[in-house]
Amino acid sequence: MEEQIKEQEKQPVDENIFQEMGTKVKRYKVKDSNKDFIDKIEFPQFFIKVTASDIFGTEEELLNRESLLKDFKLSDEDIKIDFDQISSDLYKIDLEESKKNEYRPSFTKIEDNMVKDPIAEYILAKPKDNQITDITHQMMQIIGNMYPIPDQEIKVYIGRILKSMNTEQLRDILVRKWSYTDKIKGKIRQLADSYAEGRFMDLLKSKKINTKANWKLGNEIVPGNTGSSIGNSLYEREGSMNGFEERVAMEIGTSSNVAFWHRNLERGKGFYINGFKANHYPDFIMQTKSGKTILIETKGDHLDGSDSEAKCRLGNEWERQAGNDFAYFMVFDKKEIKGAYTLDKAKELISKM
Numbered sequence: 001m002e003e004q005i006k007e008q009e010k011q012p013v014d015e016n017i018f019q020e021m022g023t024k025v026k027r028y029k030v031k032d033s034n035k036d037f038i039d040k041i042e043f044p045q046f047f048i049k050v051t052a053s054d055i056f057g058t059e060e061e062l063l064n065r066e067s068l069l070k071d072f073k074l075s076d077e078d079i080k081i082d083f084d085q086i087s088s089d090l091y092k093i094d095l096e097e098s099k100k101n102e103y104r105p106s107f108t109k110i111e112d113n114m115v116k117d118p119i120a121e122y123i124l125a126k127p128k129d130n131q132i133t134d135i136t137h138q139m140m141q142i143i144g145n146m147y148p149i150p151d152q153e154i155k156v157y158i159g160r161i162l163k164s165m166n167t168e169q170l171r172d173i174l175v176r177k178w179s180y181t182d183k184i185k186g187k188i189r190q191l192a193d194s195y196a197e198g199r200f201m202d203l204l205k206s207k208k209i210n211t212k213a214n215w216k217l218g219n220e221i222v223p224g225n226t227g228s229s230i231g232n233s234l235y236e237r238e239g240s241m242n243g244f245e246e247r248v249a250m251e252i253g254t255s256s257n258v259a260f261w262h263r264n265l266e267r268g269k270g271f272y273i274n275g276f277k278a279n280h281y282p283d284f285i286m287q288t289k290s291g292k293t294i295l296i297e298t299k300g301d302h303l304d305g306s307d308s309e310a311k312c313r314l315g316n317e318w319e320r321q322a323g324n325d326f327a328y329f330m331v332f333d334k335k336e337i338k339g340a341y342t343l344d345k346a347k348e349l350i351s352k353m
Helices: 002-010 032-040 116-123 128-143 151-163 165-175 176-206 244-251 308-324 342-348
Strands: 016-020 023-029 043-051 056-061 092-097 103-110 210-215 258-262 284-288 292-299 326-332
Touching: 023 176, 032 258, 056 210, 056 284, 103 244, 116 128, 116 165, 116 210, 128 151, 128 165, 128 176, 151 176, 165 176, 176 308, 210 308, 244 284, 244 292, 292 308, 308 326, 326 342
Parallel strands: 292 326
Antiparallel strands: 016 023, 043 056, 043 210, 092 103, 258 284, 284 292
8 A cells, every 4th residue: 555655646737737927827847758758858049139238339139020120111111002802792681580480691792882981071071181080090900009010100101002902992991991901001011011021131140140058948837728638748738739739749749769759839928939929839848858848830721921931931041040959840731832841751850750
């Protein structure tokens, strides 16, 4: 009996419950067999050289997207936006009573010339400069904060777009201002992303950006929702995963040459690659028995277009700058984009590392 009690005491605690700010949270410790890894792995992040506070040279600070966009002048950028794909279908909704005394919605298409918004008519009766001012104000309320791009820059940019439009186009914007605003906001993001990436690559080439060790794994994690129990994990339990992520953990994380796998946490809890994109948190951190640290970003076969491509470019650039002991893989199930891999190919390559 005494031996059984001692044996139970050796088992890892499945979860520890702490009280934090009045809310119970579950913490999961690193497995005893993996404790040595915690202190040995230091993850590189990008740093940028800045003017020092004294007259003797420069110093470095953690790179952020804001520093790359500080000279970005949105008001001077191109205003070429394809608005033709905005749906022109508007519907009115009526409730129809069925034979069973139940009500169901009935949709009827409204022709554009039937749309009469009193506010729109009031705005369009003004001189064009006043129309632009009023419509810009409405769009700015929808767009909200796009820090670090100043509001004034966004206002000027929207004004340039509206100035190039005729009365009928302005009327259409007033009818569908959410759709038009989404298009404009997407264009602004695209322009900012392109500028930030170009600036990043220039600074990297001129040796103003480099990498240095700056982040380490913790002795415990607070993942919130937990995922399936899959062998070879770094912690007692790991964060939740979707179906494809579980496949990656199973097929790569439990490979014979992998020391451990970890479901990287987000929202300031996990490791992120900083650079020209918003902070990129790869889905997995893995360590091979030969000492290679691997970051894996998983993507199902549904693409999210340019966002995935930009993350892939950033991740691969991080690998080049981080050194021989680090690697980055963007992994798709079957499809792939330039610089990414299918699951089968990634599994093959990682098995040799």
